Each structure stands twice: as C-alpha cells, then as structure tokens.
Amino acid sequence: MEHRVxxxxxxxxxxxxxxxxxxxxxxxxxxxxxxxxxxxxxCTEITDAAYNGLMRRGADGAPLDVFLMSKxxxxxxxxxxxxxxxxxxRRDLDLYCKPGGRLGAHPDYGVxxxxxxxxxxxxxxxxAVGQAYAERLKKTGVRIFCVLSDGELQExxxxxxxxxxxxxxxxxxxxxxxxxxxxxxxxxxxxxxxxYPVLDKARAFGWEAAEVDGHDGGAIVEAVEGRAGGDRPMLxxxxxxxxxxxxxxxxxxxxxxxxxxxxxxxxxxxEIEEN
Amino acid sequence: xxxxxxDVFYDLxxxxxxxxxxxxxxxxxxxxxxxxxxxxxxxxxxxxxxxIMIGMAxxxxxxxxxxxxxxxxxxALYRPFEMVRDDLCYQNLPVTVVGIGGGVTYSTLGATxxxxxxxxxxxxxxxxxxxxxxDPLEAExxxxxxxxxxQGPVYLRLAKAGEPVLTADAPEPWEFGRLRxxxxxxxxxxxxxxxxxxxxxxxxxxxxxxxRSVCVKSVHTVKPLDRAGVEAALKDFAHVVVIEECAPNGxxxxxxxxxxxxxxxxxxxxxxxxxxxxxxxxxxHADLLAEHGLSAERIAAALL
Ligand SMILES: Cc1ncc(C[n+]2csc(CCOP(=O)(O)OP(=O)(O)O)c2C)c(N)n1
Numbered sequence: 073m074e075h076r077v078x079x080x081x082x083x084x085x086x087x088x089x090x091x092x093x094x095x096x097x098x099x100x101x102x103x104x105x106x107x108x109x110x111x112x113x114x115c116t117e118i119t120d121a122a123y124n125g126l127m128r129r130g131a132d133g134a135p136l137d138v139f140l141m142s143k144x145x146x147x148x149x150x151x152x153x154x155x156x157x158x159x160x161x162r163r164d165l166d167l168y169c170k171p172g173g174r175l176g177a178h179p180d181y182g183v184x185x186x187x188x189x190x191x192x193x194x195x196x197x198x199x200a201v202g203q204a205y206a207e208r209l210k211k212t213g214v215r216i217f218c219v220l221s222d223g224e225l226q227e228x229x230x231x232x233x234x235x236x237x238x239x240x241x242x243x244x245x246x247x248x249x250x251x252x253x254x255x256x257x258x259x260x261x262x263x264x265x266x267x268y269p270v271l272d273k274a275r276a277f278g279w280e281a282a283e284v285d286g287h288d289g290g291a292i293v294e295a296v297e298g299r300a301g302g303d304r305p306m307l308x309x310x311x312x313x314x315x316x317x318x319x320x321x322x323x324x325x326x327x328x329x330x331x332x333x334x335x336x337x338x339x340x341x342x343e344i345e346e347n
Numbered sequence: 348x349x350x351x352x353x354d355v356f357y358d359l360x361x362x363x364x365x366x367x368x369x370x371x372x373x374x375x376x377x378x379x380x381x382x383x384x385x386x387x388x389x390x391x392x393x394x395x396x397x398x399i400m401i402g403m404a405x406x407x408x409x410x411x412x413x414x415x416x417x418x419x420x421x422x423a424l425y426r427p428f429e430m431v432r433d434d435l436c437y438q439n440l441p442v443t444v445v446g447i448g449g450g451v452t453y454s455t456l457g458a459t460x461x462x463x464x465x466x467x468x469x470x471x472x473x474x475x476x477x478x479x480x481x482d483p484l485e486a487e488x489x490x491x492x493x494x495x496x497x498q499g500p501v502y503l504r505l506a507k508a509g510e511p512v513l514t515a516d517a518p519e520p521w522e523f524g525r526l527r528x529x530x531x532x533x534x535x536x537x538x539x540x541x542x543x544x545x546x547x548x549x550x551x552x553x554x555x556x557x558x559r560s561v562c563v564k565s566v567h568t569v570k571p572l573d574r575a576g577v578e579a580a581l582k583d584f585a586h587v588v589v590i591e592e593c594a595p596n597g598x599x600x601x602x603x604x605x606x607x608x609x610x611x612x613x614x615x616x617x618x619x620x621x622x623x624x625x626x627x628x629x630x631x632h633a634d635l636l637a638e639h640g641l642s643a644e645r646i647a648a649a650l651l
Contacts, residue, residue, distance in 0.1 A: 104455070144459065169455040171630040176457040180627055191459030192421065193395050223372065226394035255395055256372045264394055325374070 081125045081293040087347075089124065089156075090116050090289075094317055094344045096152045096165075101331040104169050108177065110315035110327035112148040114286075115219055115250040118310050119149045121289035122217045122248060123157070126296055133157070137214055138203060140187040142196020143221035143250060144178035145329075150185070151175055159185040194227025196220065197247065201237045204245040204305075215244045223255030225270065231277075238278030241303035246296055249307060250286065252314040256328055274307045286310025318343050348505040348542075349447055351483040353378040355490040356415065360389070365413040366494060369393060371400045373418045373447075376508070401427040404442045405434035413441060413494070419453070420446025420462035420504060424469060435500040436474045442500050443493040449479065449504040449541060450592035451621065451635040458625045462504070466541075467597030469502040470570045477570040478523075479504040481544035482513040485567050488521035496523075506542035513544055514565070524568045526576035532562035535650070536584040538577070538603065540566040543592040546636070546643050550590065553647035569599055577603055581612035588650060589618040592636070596623060619646050 093116055101107040119139075127137040141150050151168070154160040160175070160183075167173025174183055178191030188199045200218040207214040224230050237245050251270070253260050261268055274281040280299055284291040295308045314328075315321030318340040332340055357378035360366035367389040368379060375383055375390070383390040393400045397418060404414040416423060423446040424431060435442050446462055453460040469477045478493070478501060480486040486505055493501050514521075517529045526538070535554055539547035544565065551561040564580065566572070580587055581603075589600040600618025607616055621639040628638045636642065 106455075169629045171628065171634050173629060174627065176627075176629040177455050178457040178459055180457055182627070189457070189459065191457050192426065223395040226372070226396045228396065228398055257370075257374055257392055260394070263392055 081121070081290045083288070083290045086117070086120055086124065086289040090120050091344055091347065093120065093149060093152045095341065096155075097148050098332065098337060098340050098344070100148070100165055100168055102334070102337055103166070104331060106329050107331050108145040108148060108329050109331070110321050110324075111143065111146040111221075113316045113318065113321065114252045114312045114314045115143070115146050116149050116316065117287045117289045118219055118248045118250055118292060118312070119153060121292040122219070123153050125289055125293040126217060126246070127215075138187050138216045140190075140196055140200050140203070140216060140218045141179055142190055142200070142218050142224060143193065144190030144196070146219065146221070146250070147177075147179040150179065154185040157185075193221065193224045194229040197224070197230050197233035197237075200245060200247075201233050201240070201242060204237070204242040205240055207244060208242065213244070215246060218245065218247050220247050220249050221255070222249065222251045222253065222260055222270075225249075225267070226255065226260075226264065234274065234277045234279070237305040242305045243301075243303045245305040247305070247307045248292065249309045250312050251309050252312040254314045254323070254325065254328075257325065271309055278304060279307045280304040281307045281309065283309040283311065286312035287316055317347055348480060348483055348486040348510055349508045350377045351486045352445065352490050352505060355487050356494065357382045359491065359494045360386070363413070363494070364389070365411065367391065367407060367412050367414045369400050369404050369407075369414050369416045371395060371397045371418045371422060379417075397422045397426040398430050401430035401444070402434055405430070405438065405440055408440035408442050409438070415443045415445055415493070417445040418447070419460060420449045420465055421460055424462065424465050424502060428468075431475070431500070431502075432472050436472050439474055439499045441497050443503050444501065445503045445505060447505050448507055450506070450543065451639070452506050452542065452632055454632045454635040455629045457629070458627075463621050464594035464596070465502070465504060466569055466591070466593040466599070470602070471597060474499050475570065476501040476568070477504070478502070478568050479541040480567050481539070481541055481565050482510055484512055484514045485521055485565065489567065492523050504541060510542055511545060513548060517565075521567065524571050524573055526573045526580070527565045527567060528562065529565050530561065530563040533560040534584070535559050535586040535588060536562045536564060536580045537588045537590060538564050538566050538580065538599065539590040540569055540599065541592050543590060543636070543641070546641065546646075547590045549643035550646045550650070553643060554650060557651050566599055572599075572602060574606060577606050578610055581607050581610060581614055581616075584614055586615045586617075586650075588616075589620075590641075590646065591620050592641070593620055594623055595620040617650060
C-alpha cells in the first residue's frame, strides 16, 4: 500500500512547517558553540518539499523513497524533519554534537533516516547513483532524492556521477540543487565565472533540468511531478538564499558555521515569525 | 598553529615572489587574508576542488614557483591522494601540503573530518616528508623550513587555533629531521608529536609526581624519522613510551617497535595511539581522544 502525502502541495501549510523547522534549528543552535545554520536555512523548503511533497510513504507513514543529503553540513534541517516524523527522538536532538549523542554536524549512516555518511563534499551523488541503480535492478520503483550544494558542483567526482547517472538512464534519480551561489569562501559566480550557466551543462550531460524558486516548495514539487518523463535523471536547480529568513545571515559567509548569540537569537526568532 | 603558520607564511612570502598559496574553498585565516589582498595573483582558490588544488600546485612548482596547498587535513591529503603521490612525490616537487585539523581535532564533525590515519598514510609515500608540530612555536619553525627548502614535497600537519605554547623553554632548538628534547629526564623517555603533546606533558607530570625522572622528546619530523635518535632513546632508557594522535597501523609507535626489534632493544616499550576504528561520537577534542582510549589519567595509570 502506498499513497502520496498530499496530492496538491499546500503552500500555506508548508510555510508554517518551515517556520517551525527554522525555529527549532535556532533553538538547538543555542546549545552548541557552532552549527551550520545558514546552510540548513538555504535548503529548508527543498528538504520539506522532498519529505512532505515528493517522497511516497507507506501505510505506516514511513517513507518508501530515499532522501540523501549530499551537502552533509546542511543536515540540521533533515534532523528536525526526522524528529517531527518520529524517526528521531527529541533526546537525539538535545544531545546534538554532545557526548552520548548520535547526531553530529554531519549525517552518519546507521542513524535512523540517514541514507549515507556525508560531510566530505562530492560523495553523495555517486552514492545516490548506486542506490538508484540498485533499486532499478530490484524493480522496486523507489526513487532517490538527493540534495546537492552548488559547491559540490566544483568537485570532479560530482561530474563523474552526473555522467554515470545519464549513461545508466536513472529516471528514478532526482537531484535538488541548493543553488545559493555561495560556497564557504565567496560567491561562486564570481570565483568560478566560467562555470555558468549550470542548467545547460546538466542538459548537455543528458539530464532533464528545470529551474525554480528554491524557497517555494510548491514550485519544486510541480517541477518534479510535471517532468517530461522518459529515461533521464532529473536536476531541479533551486534558486536559494544562504541563511534565508534571517536578514543578517542572508548572503553573509560567516554564518556558514556559527551559532547566534542570545541577542542575535532573539532577533532571528522575531524575523522567522514575521515571514 | 593555523594563525602562526599564516603569520610566518606572510612574512616570508612578501619577500619571496615564488611563494604562493592554493586553497580549496577555505577561509584564509589571519595573515593569509592580508597576503591575498596584497598579492591576489599568488593566492588561488580552486573552490571545493582538492584534486586541482594539488595538480596545479605541482605544475606551478615545475615552473619554478613554491606553492603551499592549504585546506582541512582530510581534504588536503585523502581526497587528492593520488595527486599527492604521483604529481608531487613521484615527481619530487617542493610543494607543502598543509592539513589543518589533524587527528580528531574537529571533534563535532564526524569521521569525514577526522584525519586519524593521515600521518601513517603520508609516511607510506616515498619521498614525502611528514612534519607535525606540537605547538605554535614548532609550527613557526616548521613553516619557515618548508618555505625555504628545495628538496621535495612535505605534508605539514597542523591542528586548529588556540593551542598552548609548550616549547618556549625547550633545551634544544627545532631542527628538521631531529628528535627534540623538550624536557630532560633519566628513567622514562616519552616520544610524541602534534597537538597531543599537551596530554603527553600531563602524563609526564603524573609520572614525575610518582617519582620517575621523565624525558619528553618531540618527534615533530615523523618522516624522515631520526632513526639514530630513536635508537639512542631505546638504548639509553629503561622505558620508552610513544603517544600519538594517529591510527596504530603505520604510525610512530609501530615504527619505533620495528626499530626496537631490529636493534634488539631491551627496554620496556609502550605505545598509545588512536584506535583502529571509526568512532561515532561527538564532543570536545578531549572527549574524542578519551573515546579512542587516550587520556592522561589512563595512560599514566597504564605506565605506573
Ligand atoms: C571535500 C570537501 N572539501 C571541503 C569541505 C569543507 N567545506 C564544508 S562546507 C563547504 C562549502 C559550502 O558551500 P556549499 O557546498 O555550496 O554549501 P552551502 O553553500 O549550501 O552551505 C566547504 C568547502 C568539505 N566538507 N568537503
């Protein structure tokens, strides 16, 4: 038995969920000296759209499809969604990055809900290709949703995987690209001018590709569900803002890995509620 | 260590136009940011792309420049390992690969960020010198040596920032390829390198409190290892101890044991290293070392 969570993606409900996810991430950021807040806020709507819009669930509510966070440092958003689903417990998040806990700053295979140990960039897509291929061999119909960062597009290994996915005609592989134009150090479009545009490159490699507003979950769901079909893997380039939702974090590299102080925390919470 | 490295690099590079730095999307700390502003062409950011970082450093060295490749240790050594081996070492080029966060320094980031077997791995590659300073002063001396040498590739293993100064009163200076006595003693000789020296000195304090006369030596140059120095320690002391923040297979402990076997040493020999295991734990650096079985208390208890 399988059913889609929602046939029509309810945008208002998604906004409310994402507000709650951001609030929870900020709350956890106050328990540790550093947390990748901005990378998680960049892919909050993307991850929500995957779990609550795209991935099919069984009768018990457990996902039938696979979610793989290739940009491992963005995993906080996945943790809070897994907490909401009951896959992870509140205690797991309370012990984030602490002795006795099982959640670190990067996802670890073996923890419930985690499809691969990532954290070194440029590994996730290769693993996703293997998983998609295995599911096709087994004829399960399982789809693999992989969240990739634009920084990972700089790794050669990502492009080996891009070639392989198209060679193998992995139509059950969907990549959601968190295209926030920042890696760790600077704007990608300035540091790597020759690299753009990305969409054409994916198409030239044999992928179906679309571009959407990455903070509009409904647009992401529509792009994937409305795909042309056939035997190509799909890339959805999601235009995002690193640190989305908190004005002083947006586009500011230091928030890549930093916890807000108490005053910054209060301001961030207030801004999240307004959005 | 990271900041001292940056300061020394800046000082030398402003007068030596051959010195360049190639990073892979790592924020330039302290003086490296200043270097970048003043000499933008000698600062290259390859993005999140470590293979080209090493590959292009090799090419630059072949055409007369002296590049330093700089990023987190796992991404500096493991990700582009074959480029380090073939492009730098096989061709014997004077490039310094700087790995920050050696060992399990990045204690909340998981094993993808733990350079827990880096020293052993680097020691296995022919022609690659391996230097692991124990404090900011050794980092300074090592950086100076790397920037002025012409002999070949180096893996320079640093920790993060904020490590204490431990060697200000050392009776011997830092010299490439030579064991360095940090504290003289007669009964026990402890060999150690890298940021774990802090714990090593605490072990020495505990042994001293129990009445032992403890000599501590920094093995900052793990390769080429000062074989004569190690042989002398094995001969002169009744008890030799190795403490390292590296996996056991191929680490200093195993190398010292091999020398002891080859020379028929009679001393007691104990080696403490990280476990040969991925641990799935998070916390402080000390928490992670403890998970690997390393704490001053535990080591001292095993030695007494
Ligand atoms: C192979 C590898 N190199 C370097 C790093 C260090 N690192 C962590 S995040 C990051 C860049 C983040 O940019 P991006 O991947 O685009 O993610 P986002 O902007 O979405 O946070 C880097 C370089 C890493 N984790 N893995």
